[in-house]
Amino acid sequence: MVSKQAGVGESRADSAAQAVAPDQAEQAALSFAGVEPKAQVPARIFGSFVEHLGRCVYGGIYEPGHPSADEDGFRQDVLDLVKELGVTCVRYPGGNFVSGYRWEDGTGPRELRPVRRDLAWHATESNQMGIDDFYRWSRKAGTEIMLAVNMGTRGLAEALDELEYVNGAPGTALADRRVRNGIPEPMGISMWCIGNEMDGPWQVGHMNQEEYAAAVERAAHAMKLVEPGLELVACGSSSAHMPTFGSWERTVLTQAYEHVDFVSCHAYYYERGAASLQDFLASSEDMEAFIATVVAAADDARAVNKGSKDIALSFDEWGVWNQEVWNGEENERQQAKGLHTEPWPQAPHQLEDIYTVADAVVEGSLMITLLSHADRVRSASRAQLVNVIAPIMAEEGGPAWKQTIFYPFAEAAQRVKGSIVVPRVSSPKLETSSYGRVDALKAVASWDQESGSGVLLMVNRDVESAHQVRVDVGALAGGAGDAAVRVSGAKVLYDADIHATNSAQEPYRVKPVELPVQVEADGQLAFELPAVSWAAIELSR
Numbered sequence: 001m002v003s004k005q006a007g008v009g010e011s012r013a014d015s016a017a018q019a020v021a022p023d024q025a026e027q028a029a030l031s032f033a034g035v036e037p038k039a040q041v042p043a044r045i046f047g048s049f050v051e052h053l054g055r056c057v058y059g060g061i062y063e064p065g066h067p068s069a070d071e072d073g074f075r076q077d078v079l080d081l082v083k084e085l086g087v088t089c090v091r092y093p094g095g096n097f098v099s100g101y102r103w104e105d106g107t108g109p110r111e112l113r114p115v116r117r118d119l120a121w122h123a124t125e126s127n128q129m130g131i132d133d134f135y136r137w138s139r140k141a142g143t144e145i146m147l148a149v150n151m152g153t154r155g156l157a158e159a160l161d162e163l164e165y166v167n168g169a170p171g172t173a174l175a176d177r178r179v180r181n182g183i184p185e186p187m188g189i190s191m192w193c194i195g196n197e198m199d200g201p202w203q204v205g206h207m208n209q210e211e212y213a214a215a216v217e218r219a220a221h222a223m224k225l226v227e228p229g230l231e232l233v234a235c236g237s238s239s240a241h242m243p244t245f246g247s248w249e250r251t252v253l254t255q256a257y258e259h260v261d262f263v264s265c266h267a268y269y270y271e272r273g274a275a276s277l278q279d280f281l282a283s284s285e286d287m288e289a290f291i292a293t294v295v296a297a298a299d300d301a302r303a304v305n306k307g308s309k310d311i312a313l314s315f316d317e318w319g320v321w322n323q324e325v326w327n328g329e330e331n332e333r334q335q336a337k338g339l340h341t342e343p344w345p346q347a348p349h350q351l352e353d354i355y356t357v358a359d360a361v362v363e364g365s366l367m368i369t370l371l372s373h374a375d376r377v378r379s380a381s382r383a384q385l386v387n388v389i390a391p392i393m394a395e396e397g398g399p400a401w402k403q404t405i406f407y408p409f410a411e412a413a414q415r416v417k418g419s420i421v422v423p424r425v426s427s428p429k430l431e432t433s434s435y436g437r438v439d440a441l442k443a444v445a446s447w448d449q450e451s452g453s454g455v456l457l458m459v460n461r462d463v464e465s466a467h468q469v470r471v472d473v474g475a476l477a478g479g480a481g482d483a484a485v486r487v488s489g490a491k492v493l494y495d496a497d498i499h500a501t502n503s504a505q506e507p508y509r510v511k512p513v514e515l516p517v518q519v520e521a522d523g524q525l526a527f528e529l530p531a532v533s534w535a536a537i538e539l540s541r
Helices: 013-017 076-085 096-100 131-141 156-167 173-180 209-226 247-256 277-281 284-304 323-335 357-372 406-415
Strands: 026-031 047-049 089-092 116-118 123-125 144-149 191-194 231-234 262-269 312-320 377-383 392-394 400-402 419-421 424-426 429-432 436-439 441-448 453-460 467-472 486-493 525-529 533-540
Touching: 026 441, 047 312, 076 131, 076 392, 076 400, 076 406, 089 131, 089 377, 131 144, 131 156, 144 156, 156 173, 156 191, 156 209, 191 209, 209 231, 209 247, 231 247, 247 262, 247 284, 262 284, 262 377, 277 357, 277 429, 284 312, 284 357, 312 357, 357 377, 357 406, 357 441, 357 453, 357 486, 357 533, 406 453, 406 486, 406 533, 424 441, 453 467, 486 525, 525 533
Parallel strands: 026 467, 047 089, 047 377, 089 144, 144 191, 191 231, 231 262, 262 312, 312 377
Antiparallel strands: 026 424, 116 123, 392 400, 419 441, 429 436, 441 453, 453 533, 467 525, 486 533
């Protein structure tokens, strides 16, 4: 889908700045005057997701035969990109995979680990990677682990066993097994997901909402008897398109309110799944409605229980994913007749979406939405991390590179600190068939008083027009006057071909370039955002 454009390393800053002449571009304005901070930035909002699916694990983070592999078989080139991405917390090992997973299989000497079938993705699981190995990987990556337990084919007893193995002090049977496996210290994993998408008919062992409400209440209660300091995530509905969405959250959280801290949210978007390209670019409007519905259900559960705590949202699967490909393969498999006794593949190429400029703008908009609701969205996991619907791609035995969606995530993870501030936006309107009239511009900012620095993140979701933007940033730092805040850097992700992509051959075909920003006499910032673009402006006092 890549048309002939500027070559690798050739700047497109001029085309970004001159996409539409100033007198042709519609005006937009952002202001921080009188706007109170929304919340402190939750570190876990910059999380990701590693599932035993396709080449996310094998050929992704783990490839012992790769030239860059370390003594544990981890690809150093991928580790370097994970660190650059700024990931803080990684959900593991699923996902659909976890609903048929035996956690013990991934522990101990690799040569003794069993090979099993993965019912979720119809693949063969070698178990050469498991919780022992992922713990070692996470320490090298500098990430926290969010651990999911199997509530599909297993349940309470196995969850308690896994908790003892992972976090138990030496001196008990399972903790001592961990010690014998080379990890003397407790892993100290505090955040646990109690199952995955349990309302989905595709899920092994799926349940109705009453069944899952009882199961999660029992599991969460028992786990907190062991360790009250755990932070437990109850499964929300698999998507906003499920018939039980909203009622599922209300039922589950009402019963399990005393013992859970988070409810999971999952949302994916893709261009061909939208009514139009303009609707796709406005996908964050759906996420806004999703968040409002789940918050309302959580608050209802608090009221019924006469509670004082807010259940937080863990948006632990989000991003752009063209689900049509997998759904088509699944339909063929389900409709096939006869027995199928052929071996299942190991680490096949599955869900390896290649991302465009438009996809990056949508993901930038989704990140802005999550940050804008950081008072309730206290954790998020962009799905997934490597190869499988991922910001990082890696060839077996070859290079690793950044997809277009890498850049908006990395900028937020590396720059957003301190307090979240949502500006007032005055913007030209866009017509969409799914969401009605929406703002062309979407924005959020952060400001860190300690360092005296901040960042403003923006997207122009207009498929046709660039927009002139003025930003009154003086109040962002709590100051007034012309020189309260200065620009220390600005970049924009844009391309005349909105379907341009990166590849192993052209890893920097799409990347951010400098965004020209003027500081006006009154201290306001003035610049132009091209159509279908994402931008970040670094600010300092």
